[in-house]
Amino acid sequence: MKKADIVICGGAVIGSAIAWFLDELGFDGSVIVIERDPSFARSSTALSASCIRQQFSQALNVQISQFGVGFIKGAPERWGADLNLQEQGYLNLANTQTGAETLRENHAVQLDCGAETLLLSDAEIAQKWPHLIVDDLALGAFGPRNEGWFDSMGLLDGFRQNAGVTRMVDELTGLMMSKGRISSVKLASGAEVSCGVFVNAAGPNAAVIAEMAGVDLPVEPRKRTNFLFDCAEPPPADIPLMIDPSGVWARPEGKHFLTGCCPDIDGPADPNDFDPNHTEFDDIIWPALAARSKNFEAIKLQRFWAGHYAYNTLDQNAVTGQHPEIQNFIFANGFSGHGLQQAPAVGLAIAELITHGEYQTLDLAPLGFERILSQTPFLEKCII
Ligand SMILES: Cc1cc2nc3c(=O)[nH]c(=O)nc-3n(C[C@H](O)[C@H](O)[C@H](O)COP(=O)(O)OP(=O)(O)OC[C@H]3O[C@@H](n4cnc5c(N)ncnc54)[C@H](O)[C@@H]3O)c2cc1C
Numbered sequence: 001m002k003k004a005d006i007v008i009c010g011g012a013v014i015g016s017a018i019a020w021f022l023d024e025l026g027f028d029g030s031v032i033v034i035e036r037d038p039s040f041a042r043s044s045t046a047l048s049a050s051c052i053r054q055q056f057s058q059a060l061n062v063q064i065s066q067f068g069v070g071f072i073k074g075a076p077e078r079w080g081a082d083l084n085l086q087e088q089g090y091l092n093l094a095n096t097q098t099g100a101e102t103l104r105e106n107h108a109v110q111l112d113c114g115a116e117t118l119l120l121s122d123a124e125i126a127q128k129w130p131h132l133i134v135d136d137l138a139l140g141a142f143g144p145r146n147e148g149w150f151d152s153m154g155l156l157d158g159f160r161q162n163a164g165v166t167r168m169v170d171e172l173t174g175l176m177m178s179k180g181r182i183s184s185v186k187l188a189s190g191a192e193v194s195c196g197v198f199v200n201a202a203g204p205n206a207a208v209i210a211e212m213a214g215v216d217l218p219v220e221p222r223k224r225t226n227f228l229f230d231c232a233e234p235p236p237a238d239i240p241l242m243i244d245p246s247g248v249w250a251r252p253e254g255k256h257f258l259t260g261c262c263p264d265i266d267g268p269a270d271p272n273d274f275d276p277n278h279t280e281f282d283d284i285i286w287p288a289l290a291a292r293s294k295n296f297e298a299i300k301l302q303r304f305w306a307g308h309y310a311y312n313t314l315d316q317n318a319v320t321g322q323h324p325e326i327q328n329f330i331f332a333n334g335f336s337g338h339g340l341q342q343a344p345a346v347g348l349a350i351a352e353l354i355t356h357g358e359y360q361t362l363d364l365a366p367l368g369f370e371r372i373l374s375q376t377p378f379l380e381k382c383i384i
Contacts, residue, residue, distance in 0.1 A: 011035030015201030016159035017347025047307025057381035071344035100139035206333035232298035315377035
Protein backbone atom coordinates (compact mmCIF):
# COMPACT_ATOMS: atom_id res chain seq x y z
CA MET A 1 0.00 0.00 0.00
CA LYS A 2 1.23 3.51 -0.86
CA LYS A 3 1.38 5.99 2.02
CA ALA A 4 0.92 9.75 2.13
CA ASP A 5 0.56 12.28 4.91
CA ILE A 6 -2.02 14.14 2.84
CA VAL A 7 -4.29 12.70 0.17
CA ILE A 8 -6.28 15.20 -1.89
CA CYS A 9 -9.15 13.93 -4.04
CA GLY A 10 -9.54 16.21 -7.07
CA GLY A 11 -6.69 17.97 -8.82
CA ALA A 12 -8.47 20.92 -10.44
CA VAL A 13 -8.18 24.47 -9.14
CA ILE A 14 -9.12 23.82 -5.50
CA GLY A 15 -7.16 20.59 -4.98
CA SER A 16 -4.12 21.95 -6.81
CA ALA A 17 -4.26 25.28 -4.91
CA ILE A 18 -4.16 23.40 -1.60
CA ALA A 19 -1.23 21.27 -2.78
CA TRP A 20 0.63 24.33 -4.08
CA PHE A 21 0.24 26.24 -0.81
CA LEU A 22 1.29 23.19 1.24
CA ASP A 23 4.51 23.29 -0.75
CA GLU A 24 4.82 27.07 -0.31
CA LEU A 25 4.34 26.83 3.45
CA GLY A 26 7.08 24.21 3.61
CA PHE A 27 4.74 21.45 4.79
CA ASP A 28 7.04 18.71 5.96
CA GLY A 29 5.27 15.60 4.66
CA SER A 30 4.16 13.75 1.56
CA VAL A 31 1.21 14.93 -0.53
CA ILE A 32 -0.65 12.89 -3.16
CA VAL A 33 -3.27 14.44 -5.44
CA ILE A 34 -5.64 11.92 -7.02
CA GLU A 35 -7.30 13.09 -10.22
CA ARG A 36 -9.34 10.86 -12.50
CA ASP A 37 -9.18 13.13 -15.56
CA PRO A 38 -5.96 15.12 -16.01
CA SER A 39 -7.42 16.79 -19.13
CA PHE A 40 -9.87 18.55 -16.74
CA ALA A 41 -12.24 18.75 -19.72
CA ARG A 42 -15.34 18.26 -17.55
CA SER A 43 -14.13 20.07 -14.44
CA SER A 44 -15.96 23.21 -13.33
CA THR A 45 -12.60 24.92 -13.43
CA ALA A 46 -12.31 24.48 -17.20
CA LEU A 47 -15.97 25.23 -17.92
CA SER A 48 -16.32 28.31 -15.74
CA ALA A 49 -16.92 31.92 -16.82
CA SER A 50 -13.65 32.84 -15.03
CA CYS A 51 -14.80 36.00 -13.29
CA ILE A 52 -13.80 37.62 -10.02
CA ARG A 53 -15.62 40.31 -8.08
CA GLN A 54 -15.66 42.21 -4.83
CA GLN A 55 -19.41 42.64 -4.92
CA PHE A 56 -20.56 40.20 -2.23
CA SER A 57 -22.77 40.81 0.80
CA GLN A 58 -20.60 38.84 3.25
CA ALA A 59 -17.37 40.54 4.32
CA LEU A 60 -15.59 37.18 4.33
CA ASN A 61 -16.47 36.56 0.68
CA VAL A 62 -15.21 40.06 -0.20
CA GLN A 63 -11.93 39.39 1.63
CA ILE A 64 -11.52 35.97 0.00
CA SER A 65 -11.84 37.58 -3.44
CA GLN A 66 -9.56 40.47 -2.49
CA PHE A 67 -6.88 37.91 -1.68
CA GLY A 68 -7.72 36.16 -4.97
CA VAL A 69 -7.34 39.24 -7.15
CA GLY A 70 -4.03 40.14 -5.51
CA PHE A 71 -2.81 36.61 -6.13
CA ILE A 72 -3.91 36.73 -9.78
CA LYS A 73 -2.18 40.08 -10.29
CA GLY A 74 1.00 38.63 -8.76
CA ALA A 75 1.14 35.73 -11.23
CA PRO A 76 3.70 37.26 -13.64
CA GLU A 77 6.19 37.81 -10.85
CA ARG A 78 5.45 34.47 -9.16
CA TRP A 79 5.05 32.18 -12.15
CA GLY A 80 6.26 34.26 -15.10
CA ALA A 81 2.74 33.91 -16.53
CA ASP A 82 0.18 36.67 -16.94
CA LEU A 83 -3.34 35.48 -16.05
CA ASN A 84 -4.67 38.23 -18.30
CA LEU A 85 -6.98 39.86 -15.77
CA GLN A 86 -9.44 42.09 -17.62
CA GLU A 87 -10.19 44.55 -14.85
CA GLN A 88 -13.40 45.90 -16.40
CA GLY A 89 -15.55 45.56 -13.33
CA TYR A 90 -19.03 44.27 -12.56
CA LEU A 91 -22.13 46.43 -13.00
CA ASN A 92 -24.93 45.12 -10.80
CA LEU A 93 -28.33 46.58 -11.74
CA ALA A 94 -31.47 46.88 -9.58
CA ASN A 95 -34.93 47.83 -10.84
CA THR A 96 -36.86 47.79 -7.55
CA GLN A 97 -36.49 49.71 -4.29
CA THR A 98 -35.83 46.40 -2.49
CA GLY A 99 -33.10 45.57 -4.99
CA ALA A 100 -31.60 49.05 -4.59
CA GLU A 101 -31.63 48.69 -0.81
CA THR A 102 -29.75 45.39 -1.10
CA LEU A 103 -27.14 47.05 -3.33
CA ARG A 104 -26.75 49.84 -0.72
CA GLU A 105 -26.33 47.32 2.12
CA ASN A 106 -23.81 45.29 0.14
CA HIS A 107 -22.00 48.50 -0.83
CA ALA A 108 -21.51 49.41 2.84
CA VAL A 109 -20.00 45.96 3.56
CA GLN A 110 -17.72 46.22 0.52
CA LEU A 111 -16.49 49.73 1.44
CA ASP A 112 -15.75 48.50 4.96
CA CYS A 113 -13.50 45.86 3.43
CA GLY A 114 -11.69 48.48 1.34
CA ALA A 115 -13.40 47.72 -1.98
CA GLU A 116 -14.00 50.64 -4.32
CA THR A 117 -17.57 49.88 -5.36
CA LEU A 118 -19.56 52.90 -6.58
CA LEU A 119 -23.30 53.38 -6.42
CA LEU A 120 -24.66 54.95 -9.60
CA SER A 121 -28.02 56.49 -10.48
CA ASP A 122 -29.77 55.61 -13.73
CA ALA A 123 -28.54 58.89 -15.25
CA GLU A 124 -24.95 58.15 -14.24
CA ILE A 125 -25.22 54.65 -15.69
CA ALA A 126 -26.56 56.06 -18.97
CA GLN A 127 -23.74 58.58 -19.12
CA LYS A 128 -21.02 55.98 -18.57
CA TRP A 129 -22.54 53.26 -20.77
CA PRO A 130 -24.85 54.89 -23.34
CA HIS A 131 -25.65 51.52 -24.94
CA LEU A 132 -27.76 50.57 -21.88
CA ILE A 133 -31.49 51.23 -21.53
CA VAL A 134 -31.91 52.58 -17.99
CA ASP A 135 -35.54 53.76 -17.79
CA ASP A 136 -36.60 51.03 -15.33
CA LEU A 137 -33.47 51.13 -13.15
CA ALA A 138 -33.49 52.16 -9.49
CA LEU A 139 -29.73 51.88 -8.85
CA GLY A 140 -26.50 50.33 -10.06
CA ALA A 141 -23.32 49.24 -8.28
CA PHE A 142 -20.05 49.27 -10.21
CA GLY A 143 -16.63 48.02 -9.13
CA PRO A 144 -14.02 49.89 -11.16
CA ARG A 145 -11.07 48.01 -9.65
CA ASN A 146 -10.21 44.43 -8.73
CA GLU A 147 -13.17 42.96 -10.59
CA GLY A 148 -13.29 41.33 -13.98
CA TRP A 149 -12.27 38.08 -15.63
CA PHE A 150 -9.08 36.14 -16.13
CA ASP A 151 -7.48 32.97 -17.44
CA SER A 152 -8.85 30.13 -15.29
CA MET A 153 -6.67 27.42 -16.84
CA GLY A 154 -3.62 29.66 -16.40
CA LEU A 155 -4.40 29.76 -12.67
CA LEU A 156 -4.75 25.97 -12.62
CA ASP A 157 -1.49 25.55 -14.58
CA GLY A 158 0.32 27.77 -12.09
CA PHE A 159 -0.91 25.74 -9.15
CA ARG A 160 -0.02 22.47 -10.90
CA GLN A 161 3.43 23.32 -12.19
CA ASN A 162 4.74 24.52 -8.89
CA ALA A 163 3.54 21.95 -6.42
CA GLY A 164 6.15 19.45 -5.26
CA VAL A 165 3.53 16.74 -4.92
CA THR A 166 2.85 13.30 -6.33
CA ARG A 167 0.00 13.20 -8.81
CA MET A 168 -1.89 10.00 -9.45
CA VAL A 169 -4.25 9.57 -12.37
CA ASP A 170 -6.91 7.35 -10.85
CA GLU A 171 -10.45 7.47 -9.55
CA LEU A 172 -11.15 7.38 -5.85
CA THR A 173 -13.79 4.72 -5.22
CA GLY A 174 -13.80 4.23 -1.46
CA LEU A 175 -12.72 5.61 1.90
CA MET A 176 -11.60 3.14 4.56
CA MET A 177 -12.29 4.11 8.16
CA SER A 178 -10.55 3.05 11.32
CA LYS A 179 -11.09 4.37 14.85
CA GLY A 180 -13.26 7.24 13.61
CA ARG A 181 -10.67 8.41 11.09
CA ILE A 182 -10.05 7.91 7.39
CA SER A 183 -7.23 5.43 7.25
CA SER A 184 -6.88 4.90 3.50
CA VAL A 185 -8.45 5.54 0.13
CA LYS A 186 -9.31 2.91 -2.46
CA LEU A 187 -8.80 3.58 -6.15
CA ALA A 188 -10.40 2.23 -9.32
CA SER A 189 -7.07 0.73 -10.40
CA GLY A 190 -7.18 -1.48 -7.30
CA ALA A 191 -4.48 0.55 -5.54
CA GLU A 192 -4.93 1.69 -1.94
CA VAL A 193 -3.23 4.70 -0.35
CA SER A 194 -3.05 5.16 3.40
CA CYS A 195 -3.41 8.73 4.55
CA GLY A 196 -2.81 10.96 7.55
CA VAL A 197 -5.27 13.61 6.36
CA PHE A 198 -7.85 13.35 3.58
CA VAL A 199 -8.99 16.43 1.64
CA ASN A 200 -12.18 16.37 -0.41
CA ALA A 201 -11.69 18.69 -3.42
CA ALA A 202 -13.92 16.74 -5.80
CA GLY A 203 -16.03 19.68 -7.06
CA PRO A 204 -19.58 18.66 -8.06
CA ASN A 205 -18.73 15.06 -7.04
CA ALA A 206 -17.99 16.12 -3.45
CA ALA A 207 -21.13 14.61 -1.88
CA VAL A 208 -20.42 11.22 -3.44
CA ILE A 209 -16.95 11.28 -1.84
CA ALA A 210 -18.30 12.48 1.53
CA GLU A 211 -20.90 9.70 1.47
CA MET A 212 -18.04 7.17 1.31
CA ALA A 213 -17.21 8.30 4.87
CA GLY A 214 -20.87 8.29 5.89
CA VAL A 215 -21.03 12.11 5.74
CA ASP A 216 -24.10 13.84 4.33
CA LEU A 217 -22.82 16.88 2.44
CA PRO A 218 -25.56 19.08 0.91
CA VAL A 219 -23.69 19.72 -2.33
CA GLU A 220 -25.13 18.69 -5.68
CA PRO A 221 -24.25 19.22 -9.35
CA ARG A 222 -26.38 21.94 -10.94
CA LYS A 223 -26.10 22.60 -14.63
CA ARG A 224 -25.15 26.04 -15.90
CA THR A 225 -24.83 26.90 -19.60
CA ASN A 226 -22.51 29.60 -20.94
CA PHE A 227 -23.21 31.12 -24.36
CA LEU A 228 -20.78 33.05 -26.56
CA PHE A 229 -22.37 35.42 -29.05
CA ASP A 230 -21.57 38.16 -31.56
CA CYS A 231 -23.45 41.43 -32.05
CA ALA A 232 -24.27 42.93 -35.44
CA GLU A 233 -23.48 46.31 -33.85
CA PRO A 234 -21.36 45.60 -30.78
CA PRO A 235 -21.19 47.91 -27.79
CA PRO A 236 -17.68 49.02 -26.79
CA ALA A 237 -15.37 46.15 -25.79
CA ASP A 238 -14.32 47.86 -22.55
CA ILE A 239 -17.74 47.62 -20.88
CA PRO A 240 -18.09 45.82 -17.51
CA LEU A 241 -19.75 42.51 -16.78
CA MET A 242 -23.40 43.47 -16.40
CA ILE A 243 -25.78 41.65 -14.09
CA ASP A 244 -29.27 42.53 -15.23
CA PRO A 245 -32.07 42.61 -12.62
CA SER A 246 -33.47 39.52 -14.40
CA GLY A 247 -30.35 37.63 -13.28
CA VAL A 248 -28.97 37.40 -16.81
CA TRP A 249 -25.30 38.42 -16.95
CA ALA A 250 -23.17 39.33 -19.96
CA ARG A 251 -19.59 40.45 -20.48
CA PRO A 252 -17.17 41.01 -23.36
CA GLU A 253 -14.93 38.10 -24.31
CA GLY A 254 -12.41 39.36 -26.85
CA LYS A 255 -14.49 40.48 -29.83
CA HIS A 256 -17.40 38.31 -28.66
CA PHE A 257 -19.70 38.42 -25.62
CA LEU A 258 -20.27 35.75 -23.00
CA THR A 259 -23.58 35.34 -21.20
CA GLY A 260 -25.53 33.04 -18.90
CA CYS A 261 -28.36 32.90 -16.39
CA CYS A 262 -29.82 30.85 -13.61
CA PRO A 263 -32.28 28.40 -15.22
CA ASP A 264 -36.00 28.89 -14.48
CA ILE A 265 -36.19 25.35 -13.16
CA ASP A 266 -33.05 24.67 -11.16
CA GLY A 267 -32.29 21.41 -9.41
CA PRO A 268 -29.86 18.54 -9.13
CA ALA A 269 -28.34 17.52 -12.46
CA ASP A 270 -27.01 14.25 -13.76
CA PRO A 271 -23.23 14.70 -13.29
CA ASN A 272 -22.66 13.19 -16.74
CA ASP A 273 -25.12 15.51 -18.50
CA PHE A 274 -23.15 18.27 -20.22
CA ASP A 275 -25.75 19.09 -22.90
CA PRO A 276 -26.17 22.88 -23.12
CA ASN A 277 -29.65 24.08 -22.28
CA HIS A 278 -30.44 25.98 -25.51
CA THR A 279 -33.88 27.15 -24.46
CA GLU A 280 -32.27 29.37 -21.80
CA PHE A 281 -30.78 31.52 -24.53
CA ASP A 282 -34.00 31.85 -26.51
CA ASP A 283 -36.45 32.14 -23.61
CA ILE A 284 -34.53 34.00 -20.89
CA ILE A 285 -31.24 35.49 -22.04
CA TRP A 286 -31.90 37.05 -25.41
CA PRO A 287 -35.17 38.78 -24.37
CA ALA A 288 -33.50 40.21 -21.25
CA LEU A 289 -30.42 41.43 -23.13
CA ALA A 290 -32.44 42.91 -25.99
CA ALA A 291 -34.57 44.82 -23.47
CA ARG A 292 -31.42 46.22 -21.83
CA SER A 293 -29.57 47.36 -24.98
CA LYS A 294 -30.34 47.88 -28.67
CA ASN A 295 -26.85 46.46 -29.34
CA PHE A 296 -28.05 43.14 -27.97
CA GLU A 297 -31.07 42.92 -30.31
CA ALA A 298 -29.28 41.48 -33.34
CA ILE A 299 -26.99 38.82 -31.95
CA LYS A 300 -25.70 35.49 -33.21
CA LEU A 301 -24.70 32.51 -31.12
CA GLN A 302 -21.16 31.30 -31.73
CA ARG A 303 -20.47 28.65 -29.08
CA PHE A 304 -22.05 27.25 -25.94
CA TRP A 305 -21.11 24.75 -23.28
CA ALA A 306 -22.50 23.47 -20.00
CA GLY A 307 -20.76 22.73 -16.73
CA HIS A 308 -21.84 22.02 -13.18
CA TYR A 309 -21.82 24.17 -10.11
CA ALA A 310 -20.98 22.25 -6.91
CA TYR A 311 -24.14 23.77 -5.47
CA ASN A 312 -24.44 24.00 -1.69
CA THR A 313 -28.18 23.68 -1.15
CA LEU A 314 -28.02 25.19 2.35
CA ASP A 315 -26.53 28.57 1.46
CA GLN A 316 -24.61 28.48 -1.87
CA ASN A 317 -21.33 29.07 -0.07
CA ALA A 318 -18.17 27.03 0.34
CA VAL A 319 -17.83 24.37 3.01
CA THR A 320 -14.26 24.34 4.29
CA GLY A 321 -12.24 22.89 7.14
CA GLN A 322 -12.33 19.79 9.33
CA HIS A 323 -15.25 17.51 9.96
CA PRO A 324 -16.02 17.98 13.69
CA GLU A 325 -15.86 14.24 14.40
CA ILE A 326 -13.83 12.67 11.60
CA GLN A 327 -11.02 15.11 12.26
CA ASN A 328 -8.68 14.00 9.48
CA PHE A 329 -11.44 14.67 6.91
CA ILE A 330 -11.14 18.15 5.42
CA PHE A 331 -13.74 19.77 3.17
CA ALA A 332 -13.04 22.19 0.34
CA ASN A 333 -16.41 21.96 -1.34
CA GLY A 334 -19.71 23.57 -2.30
CA PHE A 335 -18.31 26.70 -3.97
CA SER A 336 -21.41 27.06 -6.14
CA GLY A 337 -20.73 29.82 -8.68
CA HIS A 338 -17.69 31.47 -7.10
CA GLY A 339 -15.05 28.83 -6.45
CA LEU A 340 -12.52 29.81 -9.06
CA GLN A 341 -11.91 33.23 -7.52
CA GLN A 342 -11.86 31.65 -4.06
CA ALA A 343 -9.20 29.07 -4.93
CA PRO A 344 -6.14 31.12 -3.88
CA ALA A 345 -7.53 32.10 -0.45
CA VAL A 346 -9.07 28.70 0.25
CA GLY A 347 -5.92 26.91 -0.94
CA LEU A 348 -3.84 28.95 1.49
CA ALA A 349 -6.33 28.58 4.35
CA ILE A 350 -6.56 24.78 4.08
CA ALA A 351 -2.77 24.53 3.76
CA GLU A 352 -2.45 26.63 6.93
CA LEU A 353 -4.96 24.44 8.75
CA ILE A 354 -2.97 21.33 7.82
CA THR A 355 0.48 22.82 8.44
CA HIS A 356 -0.16 25.00 11.50
CA GLY A 357 -3.38 23.51 12.87
CA GLU A 358 -5.25 26.81 12.43
CA TYR A 359 -6.29 29.42 9.90
CA GLN A 360 -3.79 32.29 9.96
CA THR A 361 -4.38 34.62 7.03
CA LEU A 362 -8.18 34.54 6.74
CA ASP A 363 -10.44 32.91 9.31
CA LEU A 364 -12.70 30.60 7.31
CA ALA A 365 -14.48 29.29 10.45
CA PRO A 366 -17.86 30.75 9.30
CA LEU A 367 -17.65 28.39 6.31
CA GLY A 368 -17.18 25.32 8.52
CA PHE A 369 -19.22 22.11 8.40
CA GLU A 370 -20.69 22.94 11.83
CA ARG A 371 -23.17 25.28 10.15
CA ILE A 372 -24.37 22.39 7.99
CA LEU A 373 -24.98 20.28 11.09
CA SER A 374 -26.87 23.09 12.84
CA GLN A 375 -28.59 24.13 9.58
CA THR A 376 -27.50 27.74 10.10
CA PRO A 377 -26.96 29.25 6.65
CA PHE A 378 -24.08 31.64 5.98
CA LEU A 379 -26.27 33.71 3.70
CA GLU A 380 -24.76 35.51 0.73
CA LYS A 381 -27.20 37.87 -0.98
CA CYS A 382 -25.09 38.38 -4.09
CA ILE A 383 -25.24 34.96 -5.74
CA ILE A 384 -25.00 34.48 -9.49
C1 LIG B 1 -20.66 27.45 -16.01
C2 LIG B 1 -19.88 27.84 -14.77
C3 LIG B 1 -19.49 29.15 -14.59
C4 LIG B 1 -18.73 29.51 -13.47
N1 LIG B 1 -18.29 30.80 -13.37
C5 LIG B 1 -17.49 31.13 -12.34
C6 LIG B 1 -16.94 32.44 -12.24
O1 LIG B 1 -17.17 33.29 -13.12
N2 LIG B 1 -16.15 32.74 -11.19
C7 LIG B 1 -15.88 31.83 -10.20
O2 LIG B 1 -15.18 32.16 -9.25
N3 LIG B 1 -16.37 30.57 -10.27
C8 LIG B 1 -17.16 30.21 -11.30
N4 LIG B 1 -17.68 28.95 -11.38
C9 LIG B 1 -17.42 28.03 -10.27
C10 LIG B 1 -16.02 27.48 -10.36
O3 LIG B 1 -15.73 27.06 -11.67
C11 LIG B 1 -15.87 26.31 -9.39
O4 LIG B 1 -16.35 26.70 -8.11
C12 LIG B 1 -14.42 25.89 -9.23
O5 LIG B 1 -13.84 25.64 -10.50
C13 LIG B 1 -14.38 24.64 -8.37
O6 LIG B 1 -13.13 24.01 -8.50
P1 LIG B 1 -12.96 22.55 -7.92
O7 LIG B 1 -11.53 22.21 -8.06
O8 LIG B 1 -13.59 22.48 -6.57
O9 LIG B 1 -13.91 21.64 -8.82
P2 LIG B 1 -13.68 21.07 -10.28
O10 LIG B 1 -13.01 22.06 -11.15
O11 LIG B 1 -14.96 20.51 -10.79
O12 LIG B 1 -12.66 19.88 -10.03
C14 LIG B 1 -13.00 18.72 -9.31
C15 LIG B 1 -12.05 17.65 -9.79
O13 LIG B 1 -12.23 16.48 -8.99
C16 LIG B 1 -12.07 15.36 -9.81
N5 LIG B 1 -12.76 14.23 -9.18
C17 LIG B 1 -14.05 14.17 -8.80
N6 LIG B 1 -14.32 12.96 -8.27
C18 LIG B 1 -13.17 12.24 -8.31
C19 LIG B 1 -12.82 10.93 -7.91
N7 LIG B 1 -13.72 10.09 -7.37
N8 LIG B 1 -11.54 10.51 -8.10
C20 LIG B 1 -10.62 11.35 -8.64
N9 LIG B 1 -10.91 12.61 -9.07
C21 LIG B 1 -12.16 13.05 -8.88
C22 LIG B 1 -12.71 15.77 -11.13
O14 LIG B 1 -12.25 14.99 -12.22
C23 LIG B 1 -12.30 17.24 -11.24
O15 LIG B 1 -11.13 17.42 -12.00
C24 LIG B 1 -18.41 28.55 -12.49
C25 LIG B 1 -18.81 27.22 -12.67
C26 LIG B 1 -19.53 26.85 -13.79
C27 LIG B 1 -19.92 25.41 -13.98
